[in-house]
Amino acid sequence: MKYRIQIILLISVLSGFVWMACDKIDQPLVIVDQQNIPVNISDTVYFVDSVVVTEKQVLLEDFTGHLCVNCPEAAIMAHELAASLDHKLIIYSVHAGYYATPDPNPASLYTDDLTSETGEALYADFQVFVNPNALIDRVKHGGAVQVNPDNWQTAVNSELEKPNTANISLINAYYPNLNTVRIQVKSKFTTPLEGKFRLCVYIAEDSIVSPQKNNNPAVGPSPDWEDYIHRNVLRGAINTTYGEYFSADGTIAANEIYPKEYFYEINPNWVANHCNIVAFLLNEETKEIHQVAECEIKTE
């Protein structure tokens, strides 16, 4: 009897500990975003540009690097495709990985650093280990989310054929005295959608002149294209790499307008009037992009 009681007590205590699962949190808070917001901006001069998107647009994230010899040809092809599609295709280039690494030798042509924290995070998260390669609306095409240049046009067309599920209004107000852009995004889902949705806002800089490796003389100087114009280079995320929820818990209601506002101080080393703001709507679970809008920053 005595041993039986001891065994029961032991089993009880052990069972209790098994059932009393508990997670101890040592670092309760993680910084996910920082914004510098000017005070009294109403007294400051500003310039506005805006865009409203009510038809399906597609985002092509072109993973590239200045050491990637096949990348210029792919980039030129992508921008020609965008022009042919009346710019319903939004493109930014993501310099990340081995081919984007700056050469530490100061005598080298390739010392410029066009990488960004956000670009490196996307490169790692989406396992884009070969350049040139692209994510097209971050949707799987042919069984993989990474799409090689031969399939870009097919994938883009396939995305464009999808029905539009969301509209975006994007307004940029640039305050030259503060070198800061105020970004107002209004999003409206036109159909009810299951899942949790996030808004991502990125900044890209266009027309950066910097050397680029190239092995196709038909598109430009080879093997080094010293005055290569890099188109729409991703500079960073304004509201973190994977953005923020539209609502408190991420769920959305059809036809409800979700307004968001951001202030972003532009890096003084960038050319403000070459910068573009890209905003897109993302399904948290599938990571697929439903809609994208791009708006330039007007500086005068």
Added chain:
Amino acid sequence: MKKIILINLLLILAIIPVFTFSQDILSGGKVTGNVQIDGQFYSEDSKLGISDSSLNYKKFGMNGFANFIYTNGDFSAGMRAEGFLNPMLGFDPRYEGYGVPYWFAKYKTGSLEMTAGHFYEQFGSGLVLRSWEEWTLGYDNNIYGFNVHFSPIKGVMLKGLVGTQRYFWEPYENSNRGIVRGFDGDFYLNDMFESLAESKTKIDLGGSFVSRYEKVPNLTFSRDSAYIQINELGDTSEWIQRTTYQYDLPYNVGSWAARANIASGGFNFYLEYAQKGNDPNATNNYIYKKGSAVYSTLSYSTKGLGLFLATKWIDNMSYKSKLTESGNPPMLDINYLPAITKEQPYSMATVYPYATKQNGEFGVQAQVAYNIPKNSAVGGKYGTNLTFNYSLAKSIQKDPISADIPVDSSGTEGYKTNFFSIGDLTYYQDFNVMAEKKFNSKVKAKLAYFNQTYNKNVIEDDIFDEEEMVHANIGVLDLTYKFDAKNSLRMELQGLFTKEDKGDWAALMLEYNVSPSWFFSVQDEFNYGNPVSTDQIHYYNFSLGYNEGSNRISLRYGRQREGLLCVGGVCRYVPASTGLTITLTSSF
């Protein structure tokens, strides 16, 4: 909803044939049940500011339930149908609908008792787990899952459960709330050990472990800090740096409790201590401090005298199965923090009720009941009952964790406190004395006095300051006159006197009973001292009721005053209304 009801009924029907083969489930069985239907017809009342539009044109509210339980030996199964069409005023509109939110099947074999479906359970005094239901509050946190009771040897009772809690009519799906797991053991030492079997001192020990798993949401919040920037030309510009943080929230939050109960002679002593792991949630403003609680009672009773002392100390013990849930009505509570005040039977004594504050509270209660013997000088021919009660609820001491972080800051430990520390802020205090005396075979009287201190800001709005303290004195005279064995008249005369809040009240109630079937009553609560003259309102009520065996029907027409309705420290806000209420209760 219909789909869920159908599934539930099919499940019950599916279970019954299984037992039909193993035992004769249909012969010798017994069905019991009870029903309550409350219907309210609302009318416009300009005095209370009630119009059709303020009622959302819902002129009729109905809350109803019906319990049916089938018992046959060691097997039982049951269900409760509920309908809120529309929910009566003061009940959460999310209750609107009709369905079966509670069904179960239970079987006992040997030392094992198994429940599948919905169940109510309590570990100890409930500090880490209590699921319960209170119809008048619209409160139901039943657990849907499995519950096992197992008694391996005499004197030992082990309980284990896994399930999800009720949330209005919303089914559990896609991890929309947490899963509750619990284990509890009760050890009655006098039954376990033969050497203690004859002892007059009875000792029970117990322990509980509870854990909640929840797929946590990505929650963020922002903090601003101001700074000034000076450019190369000496121009200044003011900026705010807004930093957005994301909480690292625990998926699993555990808790445990240990308890002891010692009874000897007329004394009974109970002590329970509980602790909870870091549980940032909407109630505690997402602080990461561990929670703890102590609850203890000491009682003594002998012929003509009863003593009861209780104390509790609560530190950050809100524990729900969904961390973002807060507000009123309180839903998804895993635990229960016992009340330390006396439930008051008179309406004026409930104008300022007590509500438990889960984030931190010290409480103490002392109650003495003394019966002055019959045929003594004071006790008279029939004796006199005297009851004294004192209850006090105060804040606990909370000190900042550092000079630059305010108390209860989100994403921090919140505050520092010492075990059983007592803060300066009074939440609630109630001293009351009641005398009950029968003068002769026809006349019986009760006389009561209440002195209450009520921190309106704390109890009603969770604002922790002393700005709106209400001090109230309440007197009650309750007289009953029996005309004969069947007919009696009862009168309640009450007065509430305060210089704060809504000022003085007077109340009179006359109730005529024709035993055992009929009662008629007229009541008026008059807020004659309200500082706003247009709010000096009569809350009149006319009621009648009829009993027939276990059936009862009653009608009431009149005004309902707004306020908190509290049971056991859990409260529901009741808005003012005017109309006709019909209540039907029945049991079989």
